[in-house]
Amino acid sequence: MDQALVEQPPRRGFCSLVLQVCSIVAGIIVLPIIGILSLPTLLFLFIFKRSVLQAVVQASKYEEFEKAPHYKSPALLARVWATPVGQQYLRGDLEYQQREGYCAIASQRNILKSLPQYPADHLPPATMGAATAKQFAKLLDERSHSRTTSKVVYGDEGFDAFYEAIKLSNDTEYRVTVNFLHATLSGTGSLWLPWNFLFGIVSGHFSVVLGYLEDEDLVAVFDVNSSYGPYLVETRRLYESVAAQDISSNKSRGLIVSKINPPISIV
Ligand SMILES: *[C@@H]1O[C@H](CO)[C@@H](O)[C@H](O)[C@H]1NC(C)=O
Numbered sequence: 001m002d003q004a005l006v007e008q009p010p011r012r013g014f015c016s017l018v019l020q021v022c023s024i025v026a027g028i029i030v031l032p033i034i035g036i037l038s039l040p041t042l043l044f045l046f047i048f049k050r051s052v053l054q055a056v057v058q059a060s061k062y063e064e065f066e067k068a069p070h071y072k073s074p075a076l077l078a079r080v081w082a083t084p085v086g087q088q089y090l091r092g093d094l095e096y097q098q099r100e101g102y103c104a105i106a107s108q109r110n111i112l113k114s115l116p117q118y119p120a121d122h123l124p125p126a127t128m129g130a131a132t133a134k135q136f137a138k139l140l141d142e143r144s145h146s147r148t149t150s151k152v153v154y155g156d157e158g159f160d161a162f163y164e165a166i167k168l169s170n171d172t173e174y175r176v177t178v179n180f181l182h183a184t185l186s187g188t189g190s191l192w193l194p195w196n197f198l199f200g201i202v203s204g205h206f207s208v209v210l211g212y213l214e215d216e217d218l219v220a221v222f223d224v225n226s227s228y229g230p231y232l233v234e235t236r237r238l239y240e241s242v243a244a245q246d247i248s249s250n251k252s253r254g255l256i257v258s259k260i261n262p263p264i265s266i267v
């Protein structure tokens with residue numbers, strides 16, 4: 001594999017104690033500033049874009065999804081890995097995002113590596129990637145050299161459309177990526193702290209859908225953030241996190257459904 005692709009972020013070598021002290025000091029100084037600055041932003045959103053806030057308010061009421069008994073159930077995950085699609089992802093060697101903001105490219109690299117006969121030297125470097133579901137679909141089709149034809153199924157198309165798309169994640173002829181608001185799954189913390197609100201709004205994320213367990217009504221996600229990794233989440237809960245509006249595109253988030261085309265000779 002190309003060395004540049006596996007290179008680690010440069011800042012890893014620092015003494016972690018120094019970093020911890022720095023982050024505490026930064027926290028003491030920066031958080032009140034963020035708090036003060038965020039109030040006008042929140043007020044603006046409240047007046048003009050209340051729908052963006054609603055998903056975050058809703059999320060703060062849920063229990064964190066990590067607490068569900070199925071969250072990382074080894075028995076259920078084993079079933080997912082054993083499926084034909086699960087096997088293709090495993091063979092492709094799943095990877096995590098190298099840093100915050102690299103979730104789109106990490107998801108794309110995972111999908112490309114899972115395509116039979118996709119040449120490893122065509123993988124795009126792990127850097128900043130797409131910001132919206134639409135950009136993700138377009139970039140993936142370019143980077144796959146026409147091995148995929150992708151479309152976005154937006155959350156605001158409704159649950160039935162979402163459900164039909166999720167079921168395709170079991171089909172070896174498709175790959176499904178989820179663009180969702182992470183805070184609606186992992187929680188926001190108390191919304192009396194205004195930065196929790198803001199972090200909730202900007203917690204948009206991409207990850208790979210590994211499959212769907214119909215009898216349990218659970219979706220298997222490979223979250224490219226290594227703090228999460230593979231897990232299972234209720235279909236409805238994932239749907240809500242996809243239906244949440246994306247402030248950067250003025251649309252809901254969505255599923256990127258990629259139909260796999262047969263390999264052609266890549267130049
Ligand atoms: C992963 O998620 C955790 C918890 O939300 C966050 O603190 C961390 O920065 C994320 N890691 C990366 C590499 O994005």
Ligand SMILES: *[C@@H]1O[C@H](CO)[C@@H](O)[C@H](O)[C@H]1NC(C)=O
Pocket residue numbers: 079080083167170211212213214215
């Ligand atoms: C998807 O695969 C899982 C595991 O094999 C199976 O339990 C489930 O019924 C399948 N669902 C669909 C919609 O094909």
Ligand SMILES: *[C@@H]1O[C@H](CO)[C@@H](O)[C@H](O)[C@H]1NC(C)=O
Pocket residue numbers: 250
């Ligand atoms: C955002 O979407 C809403 C409806 O969902 C629409 O009324 C509004 O004009 C849109 N704003 C922009 C800037 O596109």
